[in-house]
Amino acid sequence: MKTWKIFLEEIEKQQTKVICFGTGLMAEEALQYRQIRQALVCVIDNDKRKQGRETELGGQFYPVAAPDDLPGYLDGNTVILLASGHYKEMRHQIGEMSFSVQPKVYAFPELQTAYSADSEEFFEERFLKECLKEYEIVLEQYHINGKEKAQKIQEKELFIRGKNKYSRPFVVPRIMIMPTTRCNMRCRGCSSLLPLFANPSDVEIGQVLKDFELFFSGIDECIRITVGGEPFLYPDLKEILEYLLRQEKVLGIMLITNSTLLPKPEIIELLKNPKILLEISDYGYLEKMGRLIQLLEENSICFKVLTDQAWTDMGGVECRGRTEEEIRFQYLNCDQGKVIKGFHNGKFHTCARSARMLALGAYQSEHDYFELRQEDSPEQIREKLRKIFYSESADACNYCDLGALPATVIEAGIQMQGGKKKSRYTIVDRQEYEELKRLAKTRR
Numbered sequence: 001m002k003t004w005k006i007f008l009e010e011i012e013k014q015q016t017k018v019i020c021f022g023t024g025l026m027a028e029e030a031l032q033y034r035q036i037r038q039a040l041v042c043v044i045d046n047d048k049r050k051q052g053r054e055t056e057l058g059g060q061f062y063p064v065a066a067p068d069d070l071p072g073y074l075d076g077n078t079v080i081l082l083a084s085g086h087y088k089e090m091r092h093q094i095g096e097m098s099f100s101v102q103p104k105v106y107a108f109p110e111l112q113t114a115y116s117a118d119s120e121e122f123f124e125e126r127f128l129k130e131c132l133k134e135y136e137i138v139l140e141q142y143h144i145n146g147k148e149k150a151q152k153i154q155e156k157e158l159f160i161r162g163k164n165k166y167s168r169p170f171v172v173p174r175i176m177i178m179p180t181t182r183c184n185m186r187c188r189g190c191s192s193l194l195p196l197f198a199n200p201s202d203v204e205i206g207q208v209l210k211d212f213e214l215f216f217s218g219i220d221e222c223i224r225i226t227v228g229g230e231p232f233l234y235p236d237l238k239e240i241l242e243y244l245l246r247q248e249k250v251l252g253i254m255l256i257t258n259s260t261l262l263p264k265p266e267i268i269e270l271l272k273n274p275k276i277l278l279e280i281s282d283y284g285y286l287e288k289m290g291r292l293i294q295l296l297e298e299n300s301i302c303f304k305v306l307t308d309q310a311w312t313d314m315g316g317v318e319c320r321g322r323t324e325e326e327i328r329f330q331y332l333n334c335d336q337g338k339v340i341k342g343f344h345n346g347k348f349h350t351c352a353r354s355a356r357m358l359a360l361g362a363y364q365s366e367h368d369y370f371e372l373r374q375e376d377s378p379e380q381i382r383e384k385l386r387k388i389f390y391s392e393s394a395d396a397c398n399y400c401d402l403g404a405l406p407a408t409v410i411e412a413g414i415q416m417q418g419g420k421k422k423s424r425y426t427i428v429d430r431q432e433y434e435e436l437k438r439l440a441k442t443r444r
């Protein structure tokens with residue numbers, strides 16, 4: 001099947017014109033490519049409210065036409081690009097229409113997942129591009145901007161590419177470690193499935209440090225690491241952070257907290273290191289979040305608040321009975337498969353969902369994870385890691401909906417018991433934060 005890269009090369013070479021069907025995020029993504037912008041004839045959408053108006057995509061405004069207008073734009077040199085999670089319905093819709101010249105129809109998500117694991121496109125999309133995205137965040141943490149930033153990114157690209165395909169270093173964009181299944185919240189749709197654990201527990205710090213050593217022995221560099229679960233509940237977080245701050249093969253550390261807990265003083269000291277970025281999920285607990293933000297600001301800690309989050313519903317852990325082709329598509333279409341691989345309790349997994357489902361006893365796989373064993377040499381570990389990273393599918397995708405299209409979006413942070421409601425002030429701007437901090441201060 002044609003890949004996205006080939007599609008772009010062909011439309012440029014053959015001067016093909018493109019009609020983009022869809023005006024949402026996927027269309028926005030497609031229009032980031034110069035070749036698509038240059039070839040674009042018009043934008044089509046089923047939404048009547050958008051038809052006849054202009055829509056902004058990739059920084060430019062385009063008039064939106066109705067699907068019924070398609071024949072007027074088509075000729076033998078024009079193709080239709082379906083850029084929406086509803087691409088299957090759209091393809092069917094076009095199939096029902098009559099044209100004097102039958103148009104060629106391509107779906108953006110299909111083109112984007114058509115590469116094979118041994119291709120350069122796979123490496124470029126799943127490694128190089130993701131590594132450079134992660135690296136940019138690290139550079140921001142160190143306040144490196146302008147020419148210096150551009151220079152460093154260029155150097156990193158050269159390093160990741162290596163001299164050639166066969167001698168390139170093994171650099172991975174990001175992994176996630178999951179030292180605990182404990183959390184003080186019970187969110188509906190929790191991507192880590194934490195509310196399903198009847199007896200949440202911590203992984204022994206000795207095990208975590210052993211897993212680190214084995215993982216790092218098998219790679220050349222990991223741009224960033226996320227510490228998952230609710231990290232401030234893990235009793236040995238200090239040891240984890242001290243290890244990662246010393247470990248030269250990882251360039252950035254990210255902690256994600258639900259904003260309801262304050263880190264201990266010894267953790268605060270470590271968080272001051274620019275190698276660490278704290279992401280704060282804003283689920284509407286304004287007083288607690290205000291106190292946390294105040295503490296972070298007082299200590300010049302690098303943090304980011306995620307305000308208007310929406311989650312994609314990953315569904316329950318039951319088997320969906322998908323075909324191999326559907327599983328392959330879903331895996332390659334899922335961002336977590338690219339950047340949330342990681343280890344939990346002695347095993348390295350294809351994604352965090354796989355780790356959680358195995359810990360829950362909800363599924364098993366001979367393909368999705370392997371044991372990090374002390375008796376394995378660094379070469380053997382590297383080989384096993386490469387197999388996981390260069391896979392085209394995962395059994396876990398048969399028990400999850402994350403990469404499936406169309407996606408179902410759910411509100412973030414809504415509690416299982418429904419007791420906690422999101423504040424109407426959840427999306428806050430800088431000024432509101434100042435007021436928030438003032439209130440938090442006066443109530444202490």
Ligand code: SF4
Pocket residue numbers: 330331334335336337350351352353354394396397398399400401402403404
């Ligand atoms: S199971 Fe598949 S779809 Fe779900 S998070 Fe993992 S890689 Fe993504």
